[in-house]
Amino acid sequence: MVSLDGFISWSQESLKQKKMTEDDNFEDALDNVNEADNIIEQGIKIADLSQHLFFNNKFKEAHDLVEPVQNESVYHHHALTALRLLNAVMTFDQADFKIALESGENTVKMCDAFLNDGFMNSLSEAFESNKYKNWSDEKCHALLVRAEAILFKTAALVLSSGTDIFAIANGCLAVRESYKIFEKCSKIVEKKVWKSEFLKNEFEYGAKCGLGVYQLYLSVLPPKIVKILEWVGFRGDRDAGLSLLYESAEANCCRSVFSKWFPMFYFYIVQYFMGTVGEIKGLNCTTTDEHLTQLGNLFKGGAIVEINNAQKCIIQGDLNTAISHLNPGRHSFQNFDHFIYWNLYWCHGMLQNFREAKKYSARLLKESKWSPAIYSYMHGLALLELGEIDEASEIFAKVEHLRQKVAGKSIPDEKYVSRKASAFVDGKSKLDFGFLELAYFFNYTKTGNFNANIVEIWKKTNERRVQNLAADSEEQAIYLFFKGLFLIQSGKPSEASTELKILLKTHKKLKVEKYILPCATVELGNALRIQDLNVEAGKCFDQAKDKFSNYYLESRLHFRCHNYKSILQSATETNM
Structure with missing residues (x-):
C-alpha cells in the first residue's frame, strides 16, 4: 500500500503534469488533502476533489487522479465507482453499466475486508449490540461506504433496465441491506464518541444523503409496489427524501454536490419524463432551481450544469434558450454529446426546424450505441417532415432489424417504433402524427x-x-x-x-x-x-x-x- 506522504506527492505531481489553472483552485484543494489526518479522511477529500474535477469538465483528470490509487482506501475506490456510474448514466451504454457494476462489487469487497470481524455473518447482531460504539471512525465509514456501494450497484442495474417496473422492484429488494445500513448509520452518529469532528460530519450527512436518495427514488414507484417494499422495511416519501438531501446539500460535506444534483435528476429528468414536472399545476422544484444556480456559479460552463440548465428551459417551454445551453464538443467527454444531441433533436423538432433536427439524429445514429432502432426511427421522422420520402422509407425499413434485447427481453420503446416504421413501409400509415406521438411518449409535447x-x-x-x-x-x-x-x-x-x-x-x-x-x-x-x-x-x-x-x-x-x-x-x- 502506498504511504500517505507518497500518495500526496503523487497527487501533486499528477496535477502539475496536467497544468491545472489557478482559477480552478486546485492548489488549495491539494493543500486541503495534505492536511488529512489519516487515509480515510484523505480519501474523502480526494473523492471530493475528483467530483469537482468531473463537474468542471475535467473528466479524464478526475479519472486519472483516482484510478492509479483506487486500492488505497474504501473511499479512493468508491470515488472511482462514482465516476464510472456517472459515465454510465450519461452514455446509457450496457458495457459502461457493466463496468460500474463490477467497480461497485469491488468496493463492497474492500469494505467487507475492512469490517472483517464476522460482520457479514452477524449483521443484525452487530447493529443491535453496542459493538459499534467501540468501532473506530474509519470502520464506521467503511460501513457507510458499503451501503453506498450497494446503492451504486443497484442504480447501474435499474437504470440499465429501462421502465420495467418488476426489474426496478427487484432492484429495491436486492438493496434492502443497504437501506437498513443507512438507517442504522443515522442512529450510530449520535451514540458513538467520535475522535474526528470532520469524519462525524461526513458520516452524518452521508447517512442522510443515502436515506434521502432511497426515499426519493421509492416515492416514484406505484403504490402496489411500494406497499410490498414497505412490508420488507423500505419507506418511500418524496418530501422526506428531499428534506434529507437538502440538509446534506447545505452541510459542506463531500456529498453536498451530489445532494444538489440528485434532486435535479429527479425533477428535471425522471419527473419530467413521468409528466409531472413542466405540467400545468405540476410539481414545485424551487429549491432545486436555486441549487442549479449555485452549481452554475461553482462550475461555470460545466457540461452537467449546462445540460441541467437546458433541461430546465425545456421544462419551461423556452426551447431557443435551451438550445443555447446545448453545446456539443466543448468538453473532453464525448459521451455527454449524445445526451446533448438527443435534446437538440427534440428542441428543434418541436419548433419544426427539422433540417437541424435531422443533423442530430444522424449524429446519434453514427456515434451512440444506446438504441439504433429508436435513433433510426427519429431520423426517418425528420426526413419525412422534410418531404424526403424515399430516404425516410429506406431508414424505416431497417428499424425492425436494429432492435436489441436486454436480458433476453425486447425493449418496449423499440417494439413501438418498429411497428410504426413497418406500418409506413407497408403502406398502412403515412405517419402524419408520427413525430408528435413519439414526442408525447418522451414527454416533449408538454413543452407547449x-x-x-x-x-x-x-x-x-x-x-x-x-x-x-x-x-x-x-x-x-x-x-x-x-x-x-x-x-x-x-x-x-x-x-x-x-x-x-x-x-x-x-x-x-x-x-x-x-x-x-x-x-x-x-x-x-x-x-x-x-x-x-x-x-x-x-x-x-x-x-x-x-x-x-x-x-x-x-x-x-x-x-x-x-x-x-x-x-x-x-x-x-x-x-x-
Missing part, C-alpha cells in the same frame, strides 16, 4: 404547456393533415387526442375534457392504435385535475391503469398515472 407558439404551429399542422385521412382511419383518433392535448395547453381544459370524452366514446374498439385510449384517459384526468375536479381526475387515472392492458409503453403510462395521483394527494393534504 408554457409556449403558445409551439401549440399553434402544431395545431395548424394537424388540422391540415387530418384533411387527408380517411374517415374510418384509426389515425382520426390520434388527431382528436392531440386536439384535446393542445386545448389543455391553450388554457381550455373544459373544452379539452369534452373533446377527449368524444374520442373515448367514438373510438372504443381501436385495433392498431390501442394506446390512444389509455393515453386519452390520462389526459382527460389531467384536464379534470387542472379544473380542480380531483375526485373525477383520480377515477380517470385509475381507469387508465385498470381498464386497459397489453399495449405498447404500458409501464410508462402507469408511472405517469401514479405520479399524477401523487399531485392530487398533495393538493388534498394542502387543502385539509
Whole structure:
C-alpha cells in the first residue's frame, strides 16, 4: 500500500503534469488533502476533489487522479465507482453499466475486508449490540461506504433496465441491506464518541444523503409496489427524501454536490419524463432551481450544469434558450454529446426546424450505441417532415432489424417504433402524427404547456393533415387526442375534457392504435385535475391503469398515472 506522504506527492505531481489553472483552485484543494489526518479522511477529500474535477469538465483528470490509487482506501475506490456510474448514466451504454457494476462489487469487497470481524455473518447482531460504539471512525465509514456501494450497484442495474417496473422492484429488494445500513448509520452518529469532528460530519450527512436518495427514488414507484417494499422495511416519501438531501446539500460535506444534483435528476429528468414536472399545476422544484444556480456559479460552463440548465428551459417551454445551453464538443467527454444531441433533436423538432433536427439524429445514429432502432426511427421522422420520402422509407425499413434485447427481453420503446416504421413501409400509415406521438411518449409535447407558439404551429399542422385521412382511419383518433392535448395547453381544459370524452366514446374498439385510449384517459384526468375536479381526475387515472392492458409503453403510462395521483394527494393534504 502506498504511504500517505507518497500518495500526496503523487497527487501533486499528477496535477502539475496536467497544468491545472489557478482559477480552478486546485492548489488549495491539494493543500486541503495534505492536511488529512489519516487515509480515510484523505480519501474523502480526494473523492471530493475528483467530483469537482468531473463537474468542471475535467473528466479524464478526475479519472486519472483516482484510478492509479483506487486500492488505497474504501473511499479512493468508491470515488472511482462514482465516476464510472456517472459515465454510465450519461452514455446509457450496457458495457459502461457493466463496468460500474463490477467497480461497485469491488468496493463492497474492500469494505467487507475492512469490517472483517464476522460482520457479514452477524449483521443484525452487530447493529443491535453496542459493538459499534467501540468501532473506530474509519470502520464506521467503511460501513457507510458499503451501503453506498450497494446503492451504486443497484442504480447501474435499474437504470440499465429501462421502465420495467418488476426489474426496478427487484432492484429495491436486492438493496434492502443497504437501506437498513443507512438507517442504522443515522442512529450510530449520535451514540458513538467520535475522535474526528470532520469524519462525524461526513458520516452524518452521508447517512442522510443515502436515506434521502432511497426515499426519493421509492416515492416514484406505484403504490402496489411500494406497499410490498414497505412490508420488507423500505419507506418511500418524496418530501422526506428531499428534506434529507437538502440538509446534506447545505452541510459542506463531500456529498453536498451530489445532494444538489440528485434532486435535479429527479425533477428535471425522471419527473419530467413521468409528466409531472413542466405540467400545468405540476410539481414545485424551487429549491432545486436555486441549487442549479449555485452549481452554475461553482462550475461555470460545466457540461452537467449546462445540460441541467437546458433541461430546465425545456421544462419551461423556452426551447431557443435551451438550445443555447446545448453545446456539443466543448468538453473532453464525448459521451455527454449524445445526451446533448438527443435534446437538440427534440428542441428543434418541436419548433419544426427539422433540417437541424435531422443533423442530430444522424449524429446519434453514427456515434451512440444506446438504441439504433429508436435513433433510426427519429431520423426517418425528420426526413419525412422534410418531404424526403424515399430516404425516410429506406431508414424505416431497417428499424425492425436494429432492435436489441436486454436480458433476453425486447425493449418496449423499440417494439413501438418498429411497428410504426413497418406500418409506413407497408403502406398502412403515412405517419402524419408520427413525430408528435413519439414526442408525447418522451414527454416533449408538454413543452407547449408554457409556449403558445409551439401549440399553434402544431395545431395548424394537424388540422391540415387530418384533411387527408380517411374517415374510418384509426389515425382520426390520434388527431382528436392531440386536439384535446393542445386545448389543455391553450388554457381550455373544459373544452379539452369534452373533446377527449368524444374520442373515448367514438373510438372504443381501436385495433392498431390501442394506446390512444389509455393515453386519452390520462389526459382527460389531467384536464379534470387542472379544473380542480380531483375526485373525477383520480377515477380517470385509475381507469387508465385498470381498464386497459397489453399495449405498447404500458409501464410508462402507469408511472405517469401514479405520479399524477401523487399531485392530487398533495393538493388534498394542502387543502385539509
